[in-house]
Amino acid sequence: MKRTAALLLGAALLGSCYRVPKPTAGISAAVPAARGDSRTLRVFIWSEYIDPDLVKTFEKHSGVRVILDTYESNEAMLAKLQGGGAQYDLAVPSNYVVQTMVRAGLLQPLDRTQLPNLKNIAPGFLNAAYDPGNTYSVPYQYAATGLAFNRSRYVPQDTWAEIFGPEDRLSFVLLDDPREVIGAALKFLGFSANTTRVAELRAARNLLRRVVAKRGFQGFDGGPGTRNKLLAQQIDLGQIYVGDLLIATEENPDVQVLLPRQGTTISMDTLVILKRSASPALAHQFINFILDARNGAQLSNYTYYATPNAAARPHLDDFLKDVPALNPPPSWLRDGRLDFIGELPTGRPQRLYDRIWTELKSR
Amino acid sequence: MTGRTHPLLGAWAALVYLFLYLPIVVLIVFSFNDSRFGATWAGFTTRWYAVLFARADVREALTHTLNVAVVSTLISTVLGTLVGLGLWRYTIHLRAALTGLLVLPIVIPDVVMGVSLLMFYAFVRAGLERAGWTFDNGFWTVLLAHVTFQISYVALTVRSRLAGYGPELEEAARDLGASGWQSFSKVILPLAMPGVLAGALLAFTLSLDDFVVTYFTSGSGFRTLPVLIYTNVKRGVTPDINALSALLVLVTVVAVIAANALLRPRRAP
Numbered sequence: 001m002k003r004t005a006a007l008l009l010g011a012a013l014l015g016s017c018y019r020v021p022k023p024t025a026g027i028s029a030a031v032p033a034a035r036g037d038s039r040t041l042r043v044f045i046w047s048e049y050i051d052p053d054l055v056k057t058f059e060k061h062s063g064v065r066v067i068l069d070t071y072e073s074n075e076a077m078l079a080k081l082q083g084g085g086a087q088y089d090l091a092v093p094s095n096y097v098v099q100t101m102v103r104a105g106l107l108q109p110l111d112r113t114q115l116p117n118l119k120n121i122a123p124g125f126l127n128a129a130y131d132p133g134n135t136y137s138v139p140y141q142y143a144a145t146g147l148a149f150n151r152s153r154y155v156p157q158d159t160w161a162e163i164f165g166p167e168d169r170l171s172f173v174l175l176d177d178p179r180e181v182i183g184a185a186l187k188f189l190g191f192s193a194n195t196t197r198v199a200e201l202r203a204a205r206n207l208l209r210r211v212v213a214k215r216g217f218q219g220f221d222g223g224p225g226t227r228n229k230l231l232a233q234q235i236d237l238g239q240i241y242v243g244d245l246l247i248a249t250e251e252n253p254d255v256q257v258l259l260p261r262q263g264t265t266i267s268m269d270t271l272v273i274l275k276r277s278a279s280p281a282l283a284h285q286f287i288n289f290i291l292d293a294r295n296g297a298q299l300s301n302y303t304y305y306a307t308p309n310a311a312a313r314p315h316l317d318d319f320l321k322d323v324p325a326l327n328p329p330p331s332w333l334r335d336g337r338l339d340f341i342g343e344l345p346t347g348r349p350q351r352l353y354d355r356i357w358t359e360l361k362s363r
Numbered sequence: 364m365t366g367r368t369h370p371l372l373g374a375w376a377a378l379v380y381l382f383l384y385l386p387i388v389v390l391i392v393f394s395f396n397d398s399r400f401g402a403t404w405a406g407f408t409t410r411w412y413a414v415l416f417a418r419a420d421v422r423e424a425l426t427h428t429l430n431v432a433v434v435s436t437l438i439s440t441v442l443g444t445l446v447g448l449g450l451w452r453y454t455i456h457l458r459a460a461l462t463g464l465l466v467l468p469i470v471i472p473d474v475v476m477g478v479s480l481l482m483f484y485a486f487v488r489a490g491l492e493r494a495g496w497t498f499d500n501g502f503w504t505v506l507l508a509h510v511t512f513q514i515s516y517v518a519l520t521v522r523s524r525l526a527g528y529g530p531e532l533e534e535a536a537r538d539l540g541a542s543g544w545q546s547f548s549k550v551i552l553p554l555a556m557p558g559v560l561a562g563a564l565l566a567f568t569l570s571l572d573d574f575v576v577t578y579f580t581s582g583s584g585f586r587t588l589p590v591l592i593y594t595n596v597k598r599g600v601t602p603d604i605n606a607l608s609a610l611l612v613l614v615t616v617v618a619v620i621a622a623n624a625l626l627r628p629r630r631a632p
Binding site for chain 2: 040042044046047048049067069070071072076079080083084086087088223224227228231232244247248251
């Protein structure tokens with residue numbers, strides 16, 4: 001998986017060298033009429049990330065056909081869009097990819113007047129560093145990274161020390177993602193998950209060296225793999241995106257997830273409108289539809305990911321309301337305990353992150 | 364090979380085959396698992412196959428996959444056979460270079476091929492848009508992409524099938540009074556036929572299984588089964604996708620066995 005992602009990223013860079021000529025305004029205006037595109041909305045999204053019934057409702061509501069195409073990583077999505085492959089109206093990048101897409105000229109600014117439901121989003125999730133003023137993106141759903149366990153095997157304290165502490169009696173896996181692993185170590189040490197300070201990164205590296213040398217360390221894994229290992233009681237603990245774990249609770253209520261008190265990383269997936277969109281008005285209509293309170297709740301009830309939509313909270317399934325990990329206290333956003341995984345400045349810090357990760361993976 | 368092989372060699376071979384095929388066996392077994400997450404065995408069920416066949420997006424992707432596979436196989440078999448025959452028959456200038464070019468699509472990483480085609484199509488489209496035409500990537504772009512890598516496989520199987528024969532075969536036919544067309548249709552083509560069919564089957568399975576090139580060359584709303592399966596991995600593969608993969612494996616295995624049977628050297632008549 002990682003290899004593929006790396007290849008795709010390389011491909012994206014390759015693709016970005018080639019500049020797709022931008023269609024002039026006259027032509028792009030002529031496109032929808034010529035192809036009847038005003039009756040189709042093309043959405044590029046992660047798999048299983050929207051309730052099909054919600055899509056049907058929108059189709060009925062607006063009289064258009066919605067085409068959902070899926071991708072499996074931000075990198076793959078970016079590679080395809082940068083190559084000028086297909087025409088989509090909307091995409092769902094994670095927050096740290098938004099600026100990359102802006103710089104690549106892939107996005108168009110949003111028209112606020114067409115998004116009255118934007119008022120439903122909790123203020124803490126607006127105007128974030130990845131897109132000041134929400135010029136290009138609207139929060140869709142987010143995932144905090146938590147500590148997952150199977151309570152019939154082991155019930156942990158709400159601290160990263162369960163993994164990063166000196167003890168070595170528990171078996172655990174870490175997420176197969178550099179920013180998540182290094183980020184968690186940084187949070188445990190009391191630093192920002194996006195730090196560029198060399199001393200702080202060195203401390204994280206030294207800590208992680210000890211952690212992966214533990215006998216209990218069972219390797220790096222993705223969300224589904226970690227979930228399966230917990231269900232099969234092969235490990236005590238796992239670092240995981242909260243949503244990826246919660247979806248298994250309906251089959252086995254013994255698997256649970258918590259957020260460590262030192263704080264953790266979150267990543268926000270966002271809705272953006274692509275510059276090449278054939279029907280921006282329709283795209284705005286769709287975004288506004290998603291931002292509706294009931295629709296926002298229906299999304300989370302289906303995906304088990306957290307909603308940034310404050311008005312949607314009352315409409316969530318009771319089960320989801322009761323999971324603390326899905327609803328971190330709002331104060332956590334303010335006091336810096338929740339860090340959005342941010343884009344790293346190129347140069348020394350980025351190289352340090354890369355080097356730490358390479359070293360950990362090559363053990 | 365004559366003589367006895369060491370018994371350990373057999374055990375080693377068994378281990379290698381186990382390593383290769385166990386994951387596929389596990390996949391097939393778990394497509395019958397009555398658990399959504401497939402971590403533990405929760406009893407036997409065929410309901411995932413029912414779920415699978417009820418999915419409209421799967422049916423649509425299947426139609427796309429088969430359309431592309433059948434049409435691209437037909438085109439690439441005809442073109443590839445001609446290339447294979449040409450390379451066998453004629454001692455042309457730069458034959459080594461041409462053969463090398465033919466092997467290129469086989470060894471080149473899929474990503475490079477996919478991205479280069481993606482950029483090529485974007486380039487063509489930009490030109491067409493300036494002329495007032497529009498098109499979106501879809502059936503035709505995927506079809507062309509598949510043909511480009513299939514031709515090599517067909518050409519190479521045809522050429523290797525004929526490798527043991529020399530040009531004297533055709534000369535003999537002509538001496539016996541056959542016209543150029545007759546010597547081709549009655550002598551050369553029948554000899555090459557197992558290679559042609561094997562190449563076609565290979566091309567078909569390659570088209571059926573291809574993800575990377577298809578992903579990059581397809582447009583919005585045109586999804587094939589491998590694209591559908593692969594892009595499902597982010598949140599964990601659902602069991603109905605296991606069932607789909609099991610069926611794809613089955614079809615591929617049957618086709619490859621058939622191709623091998625056709626390519627098996629027979630005693631010259």
